Amino acid sequence: MKTVNIQQAKTHLSRLVEEASEGEEIVIAKAGRPRVRLVPCEPERSPRPLGGWAGKVWIAADFDETPKTVIDLFEGGGTRRKRAGRRRRDA
Secondary structure (H helix, E strand, O other): OEEEEHHHHHHOHHHHHHHHHOOOOEEEEEOOEEEEEEOOOOOOOOOOOOOOOOOOOOOOOOOOOOOHHHHHHHHOOOOOOOOOOOOOOOO
């Protein structure tokens, strides 16, 4: 980390900007106290184009149709399988 005072920053701003854009961390101080940090700008990312999965996936025609047996199971009216019980050992 490099620290410079405001007067040095005014005089050498172009050089400091180059150093910061190359990854150097530069702090500008006033009266020996850090005031600001000079950092590179991140490049703007362009939004991703829509439709990237077009033609690569499909949705079944009956996707929104839920079978009655499944609905009954959720609502508690369906048939339930019996659990296999444990065998008791005779002592």
